[in-house]
Amino acid sequence: MNPVSLLFFIVEAYNTIGHIFVLSRIRLLPRKDIVRLRNYFIFEVGSLVCTSFLVLQKFHWLVCIHGLQHIYYFTFWEKTGSNKKVLSWSSIDWIYSKYNSKYEWNLIFGSSLDLGIHVIFTYLLIQNIIKIEAILGTLICLTMVYFVFFSNRYAWSNPHKPPAWVSKRVQPVELYWDEQ
Incomplete structure (x- = not known):
């Protein structure tokens, strides 16, 4: 049994x-809900730091x-145009904006890099646990x-068919950045 690796496996699989x-x-959130998730960026970095330095080494x-990327976002949350653009792009609000027709390759690349890091660490962590822990961890993560x-309790929704109460939380995306 390796409960520490199991815990971080669950967190990284969830991420x-x-x-x-x-x-x-x-699944996306309305922008106003994403803005309230600022501390998640620090939690996410903390999980990777613990996994890298304490568990996997x-x-x-x-x-x-x-970590530098996420600390930047945390520090300049809602303060810079690029930060506001990332928050908007990650939201349901973007889907209903005039900007949705344009691919934002820099945001897609950055999010893909972020995803890749979590995939790598999830894979490495599953190597540290036995099969029964992997099955248990996967079931906990999926739950x-x-x-x-x-859940109907949270605003995470299919961006193309959000429930009415979530749609009311969606607002037009403002131009926070230089469009050039």
Whole structure:
């Protein structure tokens, strides 16, 4: 039994699935709800730091790059145009905006890099646990995903068919950045 690796496996698998949902536009939040998730960025970095430095003892450089990116977003939350653009792009609001028709390759690349890091660490962590722990961890993770991303209690929704109460939370995306 390796309970520490199991715990971080669950967290990293959950982060992986969440990033897949946002990147693929399967489940999104209204922008006003994303803005309230500022502390999640620090939690996500903390999880990777603990995994890299305490559990796996490798890929410190990758975690440092990831950490710098997330610390930037945390520090300048809602203060810079680029930060506001990332928050908007990650929301249901973007889907209903005039900007949705244009691919934002820099945001897609950045989110894909973020996703890739979580995939790598999920894979490395599953190597540290036995099969029964992997099965248990996967079931716990999927249960968490179900109760957060598919619950009527939270605003995570299919961006193309959000419930009426979520649609009321969606607002037009303002131009926070230089469009050039």
